[in-house]
Structures are given as C-alpha cells and as structure tokens.
Amino acid sequence: MTSAMTHSASRWVYRLAAIACSTLVLAACGKHETDVVRQKQVSVVNVSASSGPGQWQVPGQVGAREETPLSFRTDGKIIERAVRLGDQVAKDQVLAQLDPVPARQGHDSAQAQLAAARKGFEFATSQRKRDQQQARAQLISRAQLEQSENAYAQAKAALTQAEQQAAQASDRLSYTKLKAMHAGVITAEHAQTGQNIAPGQPVYSLAWSEGKDVIGDIPERLLASVSVGQQASVRLNALPDQVFPATVREIAPAADPVSRTFRVKLTLDPDAVQARLGMTATILFTYAEDAGASPRFSLPATALFHDGDVPAVWLVQQSDSTLVLRQVTVISQGANTVEVSGDLKPGDMVVAQGVHTVSKGMKVVASQEQAS
Structure with missing residues (x-):
C-alpha cells in the first residue's frame, strides 16, 4: 500500500516538472518572437552634404505671353x-x-428716322433761305424770319441726333x-x-503673341531668392532630356489669397520651338549659398515626415538601431528629392521609405538605399 502511494506521488512530481519546463520553453520562444516582430526592416539612405550652388524647383505650365478673352459688346x-x-x-x-434680328430691326428703324430727319432739315434749310431773301426785301416781318431760323436749328439738331442713333444702331448690328x-x-x-x-x-x-511664357507659383519662403531678370532653366515634362533657358519677366505683387504663393512668369527662350501651349514643366532656380549658412542635405522626398506641422526625418541611431525623430528645415522640394538643413551630419542614416509606418523608439533592421 505504501509502495503504491509512493509510486503515485512520484508520477505527479514528474508531471509537474514537465509542465514547468514546457512553460519556460514557451516563455522563451514568445520573447524571441516579440523581439523579431519589434525589429522592423526599413529602407534607409546615408546622409550626405550637398555641394555647389543650391537649386530648387517648382512646377509650371507653358502659356501665351499675350492672351486675351474675346467677348461680344452687346447681349444676345x-x-x-x-x-x-x-x-x-x-x-x-x-x-x-449672335442672333442679328433684334439689332437689324433697331438698325432699320434708326435709318428710317435718319431719312425723315434729313427731309426735315432740307425743308427747314430751303425755308430759311427764302425767308432771309424776303426779309432783306422787307417782304416779311422780323418775327417770321426768327421762326424760320428756329425751325432750321431744330431740324439741324434732329438730324444730328438721328445720325448718332443710326451710327449706334449700325455698331450694335456689327457687334453681333x-x-x-x-x-x-x-x-x-x-x-x-x-x-x-x-x-x-x-x-x-x-x-x-509669338513668344511663350512659363508660369509657376513661388512659395513665400523662396520669394526673396527670385528677381526680375534672373536666369532659370525649364524642363518640359514631355521632353525630360532637354533643358531650355528662361528669364524671369514678372513677379506678382501680392500673394494668392488661397495658396499664399506668388505667381511668376518667365520668358521662354525662342529656340524652344517644341514647347506647346498648356505643356507642363519644371522650373529650376539656382542660388548661391551664403557664407556661414547651415549645411544642406539632399534626401529622397519620401524621407520627409511631419512632426505636427514641423518637417522631420526618422534617424536610425547606430548605437542600438532604434529610431528618433529629428526636425529639419526644408530649403527646397522637388518631385523626387528634398533639400533640408538641421541637426544632421554626413553618414547619418535616415528612413527613406515607409516613414508613416514606424514610430519613435522602434528597433529596426536597416536596408541600404542609394541616395538621390
């Protein structure tokens, strides 16, 4: 009896030991899987300082130098x-x-009134001449001559009025x-x-007009770097391998009330015969870097993130491969690249893709990407 109880107790001890070992193994596996999940693979690019003169670009469109809306001068x-x-x-x-019937009716009526006024003026002129002759021969009174003079003046005024009305009616007919x-x-x-x-x-x-313009909108922060007469380059999206010279000829004196940008017009080089009205383009401006200015870094446009309203990039800390957010200042932004300044240095690694899928403190596995 005692031996059976001892054997049963031994089996329970073995079972408890096996359960304990299984629990430890599962816990270890779970911790390993969590670490793997937390280490997200991200595409990164090495930061390198930009050299030479700075360049920024804005989208534009080819337009006519002189373009006029055409409208009728009358209704209809x-x-x-x-x-x-x-x-x-x-x-x-x-x-x-336009439908010419109403204007033609007005024209015909004015012509009829003009014909009547001419007849009246001819009669008044003849009567005035006869009365003047008779007055000199003292055959009529002075009062009768004054009546003739008054009738002549009225007929002349009526003729002038009828001529003006006929001219206006003719204009209205031509305006159709x-x-x-x-x-x-x-x-x-x-x-x-x-x-x-x-x-x-x-x-x-x-x-x-023969000439063509390229029209673009400049953000307020870049307005100081543009002036009338400044040289620029234009790349037509339909001809990406060709660059055409252009000259700034006009800058809007006030910002657009909605976009808060300033419209700029550039005269396109006459040799750009391939440029057609309405073509989209990229306007490239070059500027000299001020001495003592903060270093500039060129990054892929996809690397730019926003910390609220402030632009930023995700920096991979090389000590422990975790992410920190670094705020930057955007100097210029193109279709595929962005030029920034801030607390960065050459050799730093920043996330180049998927910036909205990572978070602060996340442990990552960096995969190198070529910088633009």
Whole structure:
C-alpha cells in the first residue's frame, strides 16, 4: 500500500516538472518572437552634404505671353460658333455670331428716322433761305424770319441726333459678329451655341503673341531668392532630356489669397520651338549659398515626415538601431528629392521609405538605399 502511494506521488512530481519546463520553453520562444516582430526592416539612405550652388524647383505650365478673352459688346443669343479650341485664326476673322434680328430691326428703324430727319432739315434749310431773301426785301416781318431760323436749328439738331442713333444702331448690328483682334490660336472656349450672354461675357480666349511664357507659383519662403531678370532653366515634362533657358519677366505683387504663393512668369527662350501651349514643366532656380549658412542635405522626398506641422526625418541611431525623430528645415522640394538643413551630419542614416509606418523608439533592421 505504501509502495503504491509512493509510486503515485512520484508520477505527479514528474508531471509537474514537465509542465514547468514546457512553460519556460514557451516563455522563451514568445520573447524571441516579440523581439523579431519589434525589429522592423526599413529602407534607409546615408546622409550626405550637398555641394555647389543650391537649386530648387517648382512646377509650371507653358502659356501665351499675350492672351486675351474675346467677348461680344452687346447681349444676345449665340446662333453660331465658327471656330473651336486649338484653331488658328486670322485677324478680323468672324469667330461667332449672335442672333442679328433684334439689332437689324433697331438698325432699320434708326435709318428710317435718319431719312425723315434729313427731309426735315432740307425743308427747314430751303425755308430759311427764302425767308432771309424776303426779309432783306422787307417782304416779311422780323418775327417770321426768327421762326424760320428756329425751325432750321431744330431740324439741324434732329438730324444730328438721328445720325448718332443710326451710327449706334449700325455698331450694335456689327457687334453681333465676334471677330479676332489679332491672328493667333484659340486657347479656351467659354460659351456654347444657343446660350444667351451679356456684354463682356467671355466666349473664347485668344493667344496672339509669338513668344511663350512659363508660369509657376513661388512659395513665400523662396520669394526673396527670385528677381526680375534672373536666369532659370525649364524642363518640359514631355521632353525630360532637354533643358531650355528662361528669364524671369514678372513677379506678382501680392500673394494668392488661397495658396499664399506668388505667381511668376518667365520668358521662354525662342529656340524652344517644341514647347506647346498648356505643356507642363519644371522650373529650376539656382542660388548661391551664403557664407556661414547651415549645411544642406539632399534626401529622397519620401524621407520627409511631419512632426505636427514641423518637417522631420526618422534617424536610425547606430548605437542600438532604434529610431528618433529629428526636425529639419526644408530649403527646397522637388518631385523626387528634398533639400533640408538641421541637426544632421554626413553618414547619418535616415528612413527613406515607409516613414508613416514606424514610430519613435522602434528597433529596426536597416536596408541600404542609394541616395538621390
């Protein structure tokens, strides 16, 4: 009996020992798996200082140097549009037509009034001449001559008024035809056939100058580095391998109320014959670095993060491979790269991809990427 109890107790001891060992093994495995999960693999790039003159860029678009909205000078209903977007037009070519019936009726009425006024003036002129002759022969009284003079003055005034009204009616009739003021190309359509429009309401936009501009918007922080007459370079997105010279000719005196940017227009080199109106472009500005200025670092645009409203980058601490957030100042930003300054030094590693998927203090495994 005693031997059986001893054997049973031994089996329970063995079972408890086995459970304890299994628990320790599972705990060790769980800790190993947690460490693996916490060590996220990230793509990093080594920080290197930028050398030479600084360069920044903004997007732009090719536009006409002179572009004018075309509109009718009278109201009415559009019954015909003779040209379409992109059409080449000649000077004085008819582009659109309003319904001419109301204007023609006014014109015919004014012409009838003019004819009557001319007849009245002719009669008053003849009567005045006869009365003057009879007055000199003392055949009529002075009062009768004054009546003739007064009738003549009234008829002359009526004729002048009728002539002015007839001229205005003729103008209104001619205003029912919209003509091109210059030879050029139609760059926009603003109204449709059958539409009732008011005087001055745009129907087309006409680009009529030979030269072309590149138009871009400059952020306020970079405005001080741009001046009229400054040289720049333009790369057309349709021709990425070619760079064309351009010159700043105009800077907006006030910022756009929504974007808070300043519009700048650059004269494109005449040799850029491949540039077509509406093409998108990249405007490249070069500036000299001030002596004693903070070092500049060029990074992939995907490396830029924001700590609230402040730009920052994720820095990999080489001592323990954990992440810290370093605030930076953006000097310029392009489509694929960003130039920054701040508490960085050559050789530092920053996260280049997936900056929104990591967090402060995270342990990472760095995978090198070539810097742009």
